[in-house]
Amino acid sequence: MFARSIFASYYRLIAGAGIAFLAFSLVGCNEIAAQKAEPGRPVLVTTVHYQPESPARSFVGTIRPRIETDMGFRVSGKVAKRLVEVGQGVEAGQPLAILDEVDLKLQAEQAQAEFSAATGVLAQAAASEQRAKDLRAKGWTTDAQMDQARAAADEARARLNRAERSVDLTKNSLSYATLLADAKGVVTATLIEPGQVVASGQTAIRIARVAEKETVVAIPETLLGRARDGVASVTLWSEPDRKYAAKLREIAPSADPATRTYLAKFSLPEADEKVSLGMTATLTLSDAETSRVARLPLSALFSQGGDPSLYVVGDSGEVTLKPVAVKAYESGDVVITGGVDEGANVVVLGVQKLDPAQKVRVVSSLSF
Known part of the structure; x- marks a missing residue:
């Protein structure tokens, strides 16, 4: 019985060692296979x-119009109507506002009446001058009377000319009562309201022309040379995949005292309708040859x-x-x-x- 127990223990020991040896053999084979499978x-x-x-540098800018005009009446008067609102697009020659025309019409009628009176005076003076010439030719009048008739006729002609110019001026003033847009653009500000009395030349409506747009950015002094001689392009935040060619148009002669940067304006000759005023843009500057x-x-x-x-x-x-x-x-x-x-x-x-x-x-x- 004792010998049988010893034999069973010995058998289990031999079996365990064999299993362990087999396990280690399998692990070694797997490692060898893995090493062979790996390429190197x-x-x-x-x-x-x-x-x-020289890497490109980017700056954040704003789309602005190249020309923004303060429109004003060329005559004084009381505003009767304002025909546009902020943000409205306008065409060249479109009415923007109208003044009360009552006083201007009265001035035009007065000038016309003075022109009619001057025409009558000239006719009378011219007739007197002609009679004086005829009498002087026959020796029935003196040179003094002839000179007096000629001077009266010349004065009448001058008064008629002045009255004619006055009629033209009053007609122009009457036409100035309607404020017209001088180019295609967008209304950016309205500074008058109906009933307001305005002076001649006072800013009434501000128009930004859309024909020429540009990007305004602040350039550090270390990159002024690249801004002048480099290649510039602009992308919109609303359309980052579209790139527009840009060209330096103007750069400030002195730096801003607070930021120590120079204000630069780059024109956008290829800008289309998708480039709206006030949009945020990214200006990229790179060297021309690098x-x-x-x-x-x-x-x-x-x-x-x-x-x-x-x-x-x-x-x-x-x-x-x-x-x-x-x-x-x-x-x-x-x-x-x-x-x-x-x-x-x-x-x-x-x-x-x-x-x-x-x-x-x-x-x-x-x-x-």
Whole structure:
């Protein structure tokens, strides 16, 4: 009985050891299989992206009209009607407001009456001058009487001319009683109301012309040269996918005392109806001519007595050593101008231990 118990314990011990050995064997086989399944050495890569050497700078601006006019009556009077409201679009020649025309019509009638009287006086003076000429030719009058008749006729002609000009002026004044828009635009302010008495030249309605639009931005003094010589473009916040060409039209001669920036105005020759006044826009400034470079970590550069190179990882895990053109070395980066294609994946760590004949496995990718 005792021997049987010892044999059973020995049997269980042998069986357990066999099971453990089998388990360890399976684990080892799995690790070997996993190692064989993996393509090669794990590497850390980054994607090559070329961009302008001097990056573009963006500024927030506002769409404004190039010309905004304060319209006013050319004569004084009492406002009878205001025909437009703020935000209303107007066409060239459209009436905006009307003055009471009673006094202006009376002035026109008075000028017409003076013109009629001057016409009659001139006719009488001209007849007297002609009679004096006839009598002087026959020797029946003196030179003094002839000169007097001629002077009276000249005065009558001058008075008629003055009366004619007065009629024209009163007609113009009567036409000025209606304030007309001088160009297509949008009403941005109305400063008069019916019943109000206005003076000649007083601002009545403000019109922003829509034919020419521009973006107004504040430019720091460090970028004034780029604003003058660079390439500018504008995008609207309401339409970020649409880009409009911009051209510098005006820049302030002095900086703002509070912000130390210069107010710049960029015209938008391609602006359409979607570019509305008051919209918020983004102005982008870039250099007119600049080389495209890519910045990579210094650790990605491979150089052992030869030209600087980079290890480029292919789609199937192969690596290729490609020489590159280095433009500059920075504190932690290298600036290249060519040698590898846009979007290529390059190894950034451990390049000294790589061999072009081996395959690698990308374990992570860095954005740089």
